[in-house]
Amino acid sequence: AQTVTQSQPEMSVQEAETVTLSCTYDTSESDYYLFWYKQPPSRQMILVIRQEAYKQQNATENRFSVNFQKAAKSFSLKISDSQLGDAAMYFCAYRSPNNNDMRFGAGTRLTVKP
Amino acid sequence: KAGVTQTPRYLIKTRGQQVTLSCSPISGHRSVSWYQQTPGQGLQFLFEYFSETQRNKGNFPGRFSGRQFSNSRSEMNVSTLELGDSALYLCASSLFPGIQETQYFGPGTRLLVL
Numbered sequence: 521a522q523t524v525t526q527s528q529p530e531m532s533v534q535e536a537e538t539v540t541l542s543c544t545y546d547t548s549e550s551d552y553y554l555f556w557y558k559q560p561p562s563r564q565m566i567l568v569i570r571q572e573a574y575k576q577q578n579a580t581e582n583r584f585s586v587n588f589q590k591a592a593k594s595f596s597l598k599i600s601d602s603q604l605g606d607a608a609m610y611f612c613a614y615r616s617p618n619n620n621d622m623r624f625g626a627g628t629r630l631t632v633k634p
Numbered sequence: 635k636a637g638v639t640q641t642p643r644y645l646i647k648t649r650g651q652q653v654t655l656s657c658s659p660i661s662g663h664r665s666v667s668w669y670q671q672t673p674g675q676g677l678q679f680l681f682e683y684f685s686e687t688q689r690n691k692g693n694f695p696g697r698f699s700g701r702q703f704s705n706s707r708s709e710m711n712v713s714t715l716e717l718g719d720s721a722l723y724l725c726a727s728s729l730f731p732g733i734q735e736t737q738y739f740g741p742g743t744r745l746l747v748l
Contacts, residue, residue: 566739616733620732627676
């Protein structure tokens with residue numbers, strides 16, 4: 521079964537600086553999708569960025585980018601120029617083409633210090 | 635476009651009771667997935683519906699069931715509630731099922747079982 525591991529329960533970053541959140545996953549599949557979702561306190565979860573496994577190019581969305589290392593089964597999220605509004609729980613997720621369900625990591629709580 | 639809506643937002647029940655939660659997807663979205671979020675187990679996939687058919691089910695007991703209506707609205711039902719069913723239940727919708735589809739999450743229904 522596919523598992524997703526986020527080894528950093530909490531992270532902290534100074535406003536305007538850069539932070540990287542780690543995610544590793546375990547799978548025997550070759551085709552899948554990876555996602556980073558953000559869940560602000562008491563607000564709904566929103567998609568930050570996604571990566572298709574067959575694409576070697578790392579996905580980028582404005583200040584958010586990923587470092588996708590397929591062989592290492594690693595999918596880290598880099599947030600540049602951190603803003604106070606980036607404070608949230610960040611979940612890494614894996615979606616399999618076989619059963620189509622989404623497997624989530626335990627989450628990383630990001631604090632942004634002014 | 636209105637986002638995913640879930641009703642009710644908060645619910646208190648006692649052990650042994652049953653509960654029904656409702657989810658209205660984004661207009662035009664035909665796929666609805668349900669997730670359970672708890673501090674201990676994190677985010678776990680419950681089931682996915684498309685065209686009124688359950689396409690996929692997570693590893694939950696039969697007390698958890700759901701359905702989808704012709705207008706794509708979905709309900710999930712939990713019978714014989716247990717204390718461990720206390721959780722935030724999230725609904726997510728997408729245009730179609732499929733790993734390439736972006737899921738949009740609702741605000742969730744927070745269920746407390748006493």
